[in-house]
Amino acid sequence: MQFSKIIGLSALALAATVTSAAALTVEEVKQQGFIRAATANEVPYSYMQPDGTSAGIGPDVANQVLKTMGIEEVNWTVTPFGTLIPGLKAKRYDFVAAEQNISPERCKQVAFTEPNSSYGEGLLVKKGNPKKLTTYADIAKDPSLKVAVVSGANNVDFLRAVGVKDDQIVFIQANADAIPTVQSRVDAYAATELTVSELAKDQAQVEQVSPFTDPVVNDQPVRNYGGFAFRPEDKELRDAFNAALIEFRKTDDYKAILGKYGLSEQSIAAAAEKNVADLCAGK
Amino acid sequence: MMYGYEWDTTTWLTYTISILPIILIGLTVTLKAAAAGFAVALVLGLVFALLRRSRLKVISWTTAVVVEFLRDTPLLVQLFFLYYVLPNFGIVLPAFLTGAIALGLQYAAYTSEVYRGGIEAVHRGQWEAATALNLTRMQTYRDIIIPQAVPRIVPAMGNYMVAMIKETPVLSVITVLEMMGLANMIGERTFEYLVPLTLVGLIFLLLTLICSAGLHRLQKALPKAGIPMR
Amino acid sequence: MDWGSYLPMILKGAGVTMTITLASIVVGTLLAFFFGILRVEGGRVLSTIALCYTELFRGTSLLVQLFWFYYALPLVGLSFEPITTGILVLAAHAGGYGAEIVRGALSSVSTQQLEAARALNFNRFQTLFRISLPQAIVEMMPAFGNLAIETLKLSSLVSLISIADLTFTAQSIRNLTLDSASIYSVTLICYFAMSLVLMIAIRIIEHFVRRGDVFPRSAHS
Numbered sequence: 209m210q211f212s213k214i215i216g217l218s219a220l221a222l223a224a225t226v227t228s229a230a231a232l233t234v235e236e237v238k239q240q241g242f243i244r245a246a247t248a249n250e251v252p253y254s255y256m257q258p259d260g261t262s263a264g265i266g267p268d269v270a271n272q273v274l275k276t277m278g279i280e281e282v283n284w285t286v287t288p289f290g291t292l293i294p295g296l297k298a299k300r301y302d303f304v305a306a307e308q309n310i311s312p313e314r315c316k317q318v319a320f321t322e323p324n325s326s327y328g329e330g331l332l333v334k335k336g337n338p339k340k341l342t343t344y345a346d347i348a349k350d351p352s353l354k355v356a357v358v359s360g361a362n363n364v365d366f367l368r369a370v371g372v373k374d375d376q377i378v379f380i381q382a383n384a385d386a387i388p389t390v391q392s393r394v395d396a397y398a399a400t401e402l403t404v405s406e407l408a409k410d411q412a413q414v415e416q417v418s419p420f421t422d423p424v425v426n427d428q429p430v431r432n433y434g435g436f437a438f439r440p441e442d443k444e445l446r447d448a449f450n451a452a453l454i455e456f457r458k459t460d461d462y463k464a465i466l467g468k469y470g471l472s473e474q475s476i477a478a479a480a481e482k483n484v485a486d487l488c489a490g491k
Numbered sequence: 492m493m494y495g496y497e498w499d500t501t502t503w504l505t506y507t508i509s510i511l512p513i514i515l516i517g518l519t520v521t522l523k524a525a526a527a528g529f530a531v532a533l534v535l536g537l538v539f540a541l542l543r544r545s546r547l548k549v550i551s552w553t554t555a556v557v558v559e560f561l562r563d564t565p566l567l568v569q570l571f572f573l574y575y576v577l578p579n580f581g582i583v584l585p586a587f588l589t590g591a592i593a594l595g596l597q598y599a600a601y602t603s604e605v606y607r608g609g610i611e612a613v614h615r616g617q618w619e620a621a622t623a624l625n626l627t628r629m630q631t632y633r634d635i636i637i638p639q640a641v642p643r644i645v646p647a648m649g650n651y652m653v654a655m656i657k658e659t660p661v662l663s664v665i666t667v668l669e670m671m672g673l674a675n676m677i678g679e680r681t682f683e684y685l686v687p688l689t690l691v692g693l694i695f696l697l698l699t700l701i702c703s704a705g706l707h708r709l710q711k712a713l714p715k716a717g718i719p720m721r
Numbered sequence: 722m723d724w725g726s727y728l729p730m731i732l733k734g735a736g737v738t739m740t741i742t743l744a745s746i747v748v749g750t751l752l753a754f755f756f757g758i759l760r761v762e763g764g765r766v767l768s769t770i771a772l773c774y775t776e777l778f779r780g781t782s783l784l785v786q787l788f789w790f791y792y793a794l795p796l797v798g799l800s801f802e803p804i805t806t807g808i809l810v811l812a813a814h815a816g817g818y819g820a821e822i823v824r825g826a827l828s829s830v831s832t833q834q835l836e837a838a839r840a841l842n843f844n845r846f847q848t849l850f851r852i853s854l855p856q857a858i859v860e861m862m863p864a865f866g867n868l869a870i871e872t873l874k875l876s877s878l879v880s881l882i883s884i885a886d887l888t889f890t891a892q893s894i895r896n897l898t899l900d901s902a903s904i905y906s907v908t909l910i911c912y913f914a915m916s917l918v919l920m921i922a923i924r925i926i927e928h929f930v931r932r933g934d935v936f937p938r939s940a941h942s
Binding site: 560562564565567568571575576658659660661664671675678683684685688699700 | 792873
Binding site: 291293379 | 494585675
C-alpha cells in the first residue's frame with residue numbers, strides 16, 4: 209500500500225517536470241519571461257564565457273534581436289555540436305544559436321531563419337604545416353593522412369566530396385578537443401575559417417593553413433551560411449524572430465558585432481545575398 | 492553513410508536492417524576493446540594482488556592506495572586523463588589502446604580483490620604443506636595456490652568481463668568507433684535516435700544473456716579441486 | 722592556470738555530482754527494495770515483471786540507457802529535464818543491481834526463522850517486515866555500500882547529456898584553458914575525496930543498522 213502511494217506521488221512529481229507538448233508562441237515566451245537557447249561552445253560563432261554569459265556571433269545577434277521583440281532573458285545550454293538539433297527537437301531548448309550551416313538535410317528537421325553570417329572553410333595543422341596542406345583535397349591525395357572533424361558538423365560531407373576516405377576521418381566531440389588532437393593524433397582539423405583562426409590564436413604548436421582554398425563541391429567553392437534554428441511547429445515564434453532579424457541586419461550594430469568577431473566586409477555582405485528558401489533547396 | 496553502407500529511414504524495419512551492418516562492425520570493435528581491456532585487467536589485477544601480499548609494508552601499502560584510487564574514481568575521467576595528458580609527456584597511444592588500458596586499469600582494481608579473495612580462500616594447510624616440502628614462494632603460488640584459486644574466482648571474473656563489455660560505450664568519447672558511438676553518429680545524421688539506440692541496447696542485452704549462460708556452463712564444467720597449471 | 726576563478730566552478734560541479742548521486746541512491750534504494758521484495762514474495766506475474774526490470778537495467782549499458790532516455794524517448798513525446806533524466810536512469814540502473822542484492826539477502830534468511838514465524842502465526846507481511854528484512858538489511862549493507870560508490874562513479878556519465886556536474890565542469894574548464902593535466906588530476910582527486918566521504922557515511926549507517934539489529938546474527942557468515 210505504501211509503495212503505490214510513493215509511486216503515485218513520484219509520478220505526479222515527474223509529470224510536473226515533463227515539458228509541454230504544444231507549440232511555443234511569442235506570447236508564451238514573453239509570459240514566462242525567458243527563452244531557452246543552445247550553443248556548442250565554438251569560438252567565435254557561439255560560446256559561453258567563464259562567468260556564464262554568452263558570447264559569439266550567434267548569441268550577440270540573438271540577444272539584440274530578442275530585445276527588439278521584447279524578450280530580455282535567455283537561458284543558455286551548452287551541448288555537443290552533433291546534439292544541437294536533436295536537443296531542439298526534444299524540446300530541451302527553444303532555438304539554436306550556433307550559426308549552423310543551413311543545409312538541405314538540416315532544413316528537413318528544423319526551421320532556419322534567414323542567414324546571419326557567411327563563412328568559408330579552414331584547416332588547422334601542426335606548426336610549420338609539415339604536410340604542406342592547402343585544401344581539403346590534399347588530404348585525399350595521401351591516404352595515410354588523418355583529419356579530425358567535430359561529430360555532426362557537415363565539414364565531413366565536404367571532405368568526403370573531395371575524396372577523403374572514411375578511415376582517414378576521426379570524429380571528435382568538441383571543437384576544443386581539436387588542438388590536442390592535431391598536436392599528437394591527426395594531421396589536420398577541418399572546420400570553418402573563423403573557428404580555425406580562433407583556435408590557432410596564440411598557440412605555439414598549431415597554426416591555421418594560409419593560404420587556404422575552399423573545397424570545390426559540385427563545381428562551386430563551398431560557402432557556408434549560418435542561421436538560427438527553430439522547431440518547425442513553432443512557426444509563429446520563428447517568423448517573428450526572422451522578421452526582427454531581417455530588420456536588425458540593416459543596422460550598424462549588426463555590422464559592428466560581426467566585425468568584432470573577425471568577419472570581413474564581404475563576408476558580412478554575403479550573408480544577405482542568399483535566402484533561406486534557396487539554401488534549403490540546395491542552391 | 493558509414494563504412495560504405497547507406498541507411499534508409501523510410502520505415503523502422505528498413506532503417507534497422509540498413510544500419511545493422513554498421514552496428515555489427517561497431518560490435519566487433521566493442522568486443523575487441525573488451526577483450527583487450529579484460530586481458531590487461533587479468534594480468535594487472537594479479538600483479539596488484541601479489542604486490543598487496545608483499546612482506547614489505549611500503550609496497551603493499553602503496554599498492555593498496557593505488558588500487559583504491561583506481562576503484563573510486565570514474566572511468567570517464569581516467570579515460571580523459573590517459574587520452575589527453577599522456578601526449579604531453581610524449582606518450583601518444585592510439586585511441587583504441589588508450590581505451591583498452593583505461594578499462595584494464597579500472598577493472599584491475601576489481602580483479603585484484605577477486606584474486607585476493609580467491610588466494611585467501613585456499614586452505615592454510617596448503618601453505619603449510621608447501622613450506623614443509625621446501626617449495627619457494629614462486630613455486631607455491633604457481634603450482635599449489637593459484638590452480639586451486641582459479642575455480643573459485645571464475646564466476647566473479649566472468650561477471651566483471653560482462654560488466655566491462657557494458658562499459659565500452661564510454662570509449663566513444665575518445666573517438667573509438669564502438670557500437671554505441673556509431674549509433675549516436677547515425678542518430679546525429681538522420682536525427683532518428685530511437686532505432687539505432689534501441690538496436691544497440693538490445694544487442695547488449697543479448698550479449699549479457701549469452702555471456703551469463705556461457706559463464707554458468709563454464710562454472711559447472713570446472714573441476715572443484717582446481718586446475719593444474721602444467 | 723588561474724585557480725582562483727575556477728575553484729568555485731569546480732566546487733559547484735562537485736555539488737551537482739553529490740546531489741545527483743545522493744538522489745539516485747535514495748530513489749535506487751527504494752526501487753531495489755520494491756522490486757527485490759516483489760521478486761521474492763510476489764506471485765508468478767509480479768516476480769517475472771521484477772525479473773524483467775532487473776535483467777533490463779543490469780543487462781544494458783548505463784550510457785546507452787542515458788542516451789536512450791535523453792535522445793530517443795523525447796521523439797515519442799516523453800521528455801524530462803536533463804537532471805531528472807539523469808537521476809531517473811542512474812536510479813533505475815542502481816535499482817536493478819540493488820534488487821538483486823535485496824533478493825539475495827532475503828533469500829539467505831535462515832529457514833529456521835521463517836518456520837518460527839509461521840509457528841507464531843505471522844502472516845506474509847509480518848514475516849517480511851519484522852523478521853526477514855531486519856536480518857537481511859545487515860547482510861545487504863556491504864553490497865549496497867559498493868553500489869553507492871559505483872553510482873558516484875557512474876554519475877560522471879551524466880556529463881555526456883549536458884548536465885553541469887563535476888566532469889562537465891572539468892571539461893569546460895579544460896576547453897577554456899587547454900590545460901588537461903592539472904584539471905583532470907584535480908577532478909580525479911575530487912572524486913576520490915567524495916568516494917571516501919561516501920564510504921565513511923556508509924560505515925556509519927552500517928554501524929547504526931547493526932546496533933539496531935534486534936535479532937542475534939545467525940551462524941552463517
